[in-house]
Amino acid sequence: MSFDIRDDRRYRETHEWARPNGAVRVGITDFAQDELGDVVFVELPEAGDELTAGDEFGVIESIKAVSDLYAPVSGEVVAVNEELFDAPELVNEDPFGDGWMLKLDPADEGEFDDLLSPAAYRDQTE
Numbered sequence: 776m777s778f779d780i781r782d783d784r785r786y787r788e789t790h791e792w793a794r795p796n797g798a799v800r801v802g803i804t805d806f807a808q809d810e811l812g813d814v815v816f817v818e819l820p821e822a823g824d825e826l827t828a829g830d831e832f833g834v835i836e837s838i839k840a841v842s843d844l845y846a847p848v849s850g851e852v853v854a855v856n857e858e859l860f861d862a863p864e865l866v867n868e869d870p871f872g873d874g875w876m877l878k879l880d881p882a883d884e885g886e887f888d889d890l891l892s893p894a895a896y897r898d899q900t901e
Contacts, residue, residue: 779805780897781871785890793847798878805870806900811837814866817859819876824852828886848886850879
């Protein structure tokens with residue numbers, strides 16, 4: 776099965792993506808949402824929280840499983856996608872668009888080099 780892997784972002788082995796564009800937008804991959812099944816709940820940090828790359832920042836729950844979410848890079852949370860609290864299914868419908876989870880002000884842009892390239896992530900999911 777082939778999954779949508781966008782070339783404009785970097786990936787964690789744990790299936791989170793990060794797209795730098797000023798603030799860093801973060802979400803989960805198409806592969807992750809497919810594995811989870813129907814998402815029914817998302818727990819996210821609050822704006823102003825500081826995250827460290829690799830640390831847990833929230834929880835996503837589906838009809839099949841509960842999974843932790845991990846920060847792809849360090850930084851301050853500047854926004855969360857509050858639409859997910861009332862419509863968590865957006866993660867399934869559009870994981871790279873309307874299903875985004877949070878935006879970070881990155882502490883160290885060099886951390887992107889530690890993330891998987893689209894090609895490396897593609898190799899991991901095949």
